[in-house]
Amino acid sequence: MDPYSDAQRPLYEVKANLFKGLAHPLRVRVLEVLSASPSVSVADLLADTGLEASHLSQHLSVLRRHNLVTAERRASQVFYRLAYPEVAELLSVARALLVRVLETTHSQLVSTVTLPFAADLATSEDPEMIR
Amino acid sequence: MDPYSDAQRPLYEVKANLFKGLAHPLRVRVLEVLSASPSVSVADLLADTGLEASHLSQHLSVLRRHNLVTAERRASQVFYRLAYPEVAELLSVARALLVRVLETTHSQLVSTVTLPFAADLATSEDPEMIR
DNA sequence: CTCCGACTTGATGGATGCATCACACCATGG
DNA sequence: CCATGGTGTGATGCATCCATCAAGTCGGAG
Numbered sequence: 001m002d003p004y005s006d007a008q009r010p011l012y013e014v015k016a017n018l019f020k021g022l023a024h025p026l027r028v029r030v031l032e033v034l035s036a037s038p039s040v041s042v043a044d045l046l047a048d049t050g051l052e053a054s055h056l057s058q059h060l061s062v063l064r065r066h067n068l069v070t071a072e073r074r075a076s077q078v079f080y081r082l083a084y085p086e087v088a089e090l091l092s093v094a095r096a097l098l099v100r101v102l103e104t105t106h107s108q109l110v111s112t113v114t115l116p117f118a119a120d121l122a123t124s125e126d127p128e129m130i131r
Numbered sequence: 132m133d134p135y136s137d138a139q140r141p142l143y144e145v146k147a148n149l150f151k152g153l154a155h156p157l158r159v160r161v162l163e164v165l166s167a168s169p170s171v172s173v174a175d176l177l178a179d180t181g182l183e184a185s186h187l188s189q190h191l192s193v194l195r196r197h198n199l200v201t202a203e204r205r206a207s208q209v210f211y212r213l214a215y216p217e218v219a220e221l222l223s224v225a226r227a228l229l230v231r232v233l234e235t236t237h238s239q240l241v242s243t244v245t246l247p248f249a250a251d252l253a254t255s256e257d258p259e260m261i262r
Numbered sequence: 263c264t265c266c267g268a269c270t271t272g273a274t275g276g277a278t279g280c281a282t283c284a285c286a287c288c289a290t291g292g
Numbered sequence: 293c294c295a296t297g298g299t300g301t302g303a304t305g306c307a308t309c310c311a312t313c314a315a316g317t318c319g320g321a322g
Contacts, residue, residue, distance in 0.1 A: 007233060012159040015225050019153040024280080028143040028150070042299065055281065057300050062279095067232045076289045076298055084235075086228035093224045094146050097217035101198045102138060104215075155310080173269065186311065188270050193309095207268055207319045 021066030026051065027059050028091070030080075034069060035088035039081045152197030157182065158190050159222070161211075165200060166219035170212045 006014050022028060026049055033048055034040055046056055060080065063069040070083045082088060137145050153159060157180055164179055165171055177187055191211065194200040201214045213219060 006229075007237060010156070010160075011226065011229070012163055013156040014229055015222065016154055016156040016159045018225055018229060019150045019159070020279090022150040023147055023154045025141070025144040025147040028147045029141075032143055046298095052282080053299060054283080054285095054301080058281085061300075067236060073288080073299090078299060084228060084231050086224065086231055090221070090224050090228055091146065093217065093221050094149055095142065097215060097221055098137075098142070098145055098149060100215050100217055105198060106138060151309090177269095183312080184269060185271085185313075189311085192270075204269090204318080209269060 018066065021062055021068060022090075024059065024062075026056075027063055030056075030059065030063065031068065031082065031087060031091060034080060034082045035091060039072070039079045042078045042080065045080065149197065152193055152199060153221075155190065155193075157187075158194055161187075161190065161194065162199065162213065162218060162222060165211060165213045166222060170203070170210045173209045173211065176211065 006017075022031075029049060030045055033045060042053075042056065042060070045051075045060075046053060049056060051059075060069065060071070063080075064071060067083050068087055069080050072079050072081075137148075153162075160180060161176055164176060173184075173187065173191070176191075177184060180187060182190075191200065191202070194211075195202060198214050199218055200211050203210050203212075
């Protein structure tokens with residue numbers, strides 16, 4: 001990513017671009033693994049994800065391009081780590097949000113399912129609320 | 132989003148899906164505006180973003196579907212707000228990460244540009260580091 | 263009731279991302 | 293030097309997302 005152009009674009013565009021880099025399950029998985037270890041070899045990531053080497057490499061390339069990870073070659077092996085500890089923080093906050101979402105929507109769904117008139121109650125709680 | 136299927140999918144998939152919902156500049160912009168106000172009318176969002184109504188509506192639909200915002204109709208107007216305060220927190224942490232990235236990459240670029248031998252120095256700092 | 267402003271939904275062409283296979287590059291041992 | 297293990301890059305068909313226009317729905321005033 002060109003640091004000059006990032007510095008000159010609106011922050012919401014730069015943020016959206018960051019989220020694009022994060023918007024694939026396997027890339028999130030890789031970052032989670034890297035959050036749990038200081039440094040991980042590509043071989044270990046291959047074992048963890050079950051991906052073919054070139055497939056993982058493509059995803060790692062995206063992560064590198066977004067400055068989310070750094071790569072270090074040691075002999076014939078390459079090791080990856082998070083480029084910044086803030087990446088782990090971001091994943092952690094995302095998790096907290098999802099837990100919250102899940103608690104809320106799941107409890108609503110459960111109450112709808114288990115109570116015979118719950119559908120009516122749920123509707124009358126906030127009749128103006130469009131979901 | 133189906134709460135049951137989210138509860139049953141791996142967390143990294145659910146996270147990635149969340150990031151997909153965030154992966155467009157205008158959706159980030161909307162969330163930022165909503166982070167700054169308790170409740171914002173669609174008309175205000177239209178004015179802020181400069182979008183055509185149907186275009187904004189499509190993006191708002193994505194945000195609703197991802198449980199990031201809630202909508203409330205009052206007479207002929209609709210008002211939006213963040214579904215959870217954690218959404219603002221996530222944007223804030225993303226910002227902190229980007230600031231960090233920008234500081235780091237920008238200072239590297241500046242040192243490369245301003246010092247005649249800086250390119251050599253930057254290279255020898257960590258010769259094993261692949262960027 | 264009709265009309266109109268506000269907003270949403272549907273359809274679609276073009277842009278971008280993903281998965282896969284072939285090939286390239288690097289490091290090391292024989 | 294060649295062979296091999298480890299990893300990265302390029303090309304491409306298919307899937308998904310984005311932007312845009314047309315049409316639909318809701319609420320309220322006359």
